[in-house]
Amino acid sequence: DTYTGKRVVRLTSPDTVSHHEYFYYKMMSNDSRYLIYxxxxxxxxxxxxxxxxxxxAVQLTDCKVNDFSACLxxxxRHLICSDGQSNFSVT
Structure with a gap:
């Protein structure tokens, strides 16, 4: 990053849209080993x-709709998710 001088590393392919859930949702494991995206x-x-x-990377969900949110x-121990039609937990 030219502003901070920090090294920025792309983690996912630029061939598909990938992103973190909303900025205040917990998506990093406590030991910083895993990132949920x-x-x-x-x-x-x-x-x-x-x-x-x-x-x-391992796929955790198989949603039929695109509108959802999630939080560890x-x-x-659980990833709490909503796919726009139902709420569920991935363990």
Whole structure:
């Protein structure tokens, strides 16, 4: 970053839209090992968990709609989600 002098690293492919949920939702594990993010890979927006140590990502949801939000619980045991039609927990 030219303003801060910090190194910025792209974690996801520029070929698809990927983003963090709203800025105040907890999406990083307490040990900073995992990042939860939304991505439209394959055309459908779902949640993924990326291991920041090796860059591997695992799809966590299989939503049928694109409108949803999510937040990790304070103990990292559950990812609470809403897909616009229902609320659910990913453990």
């Amino acid at each position: 939304a991505s439209a890979q394959g055309g459908q927006r779902n949640l993924y968990r990326m291991d920041l140590g090796n860059g591997d 619980t304070s103990d990292d």
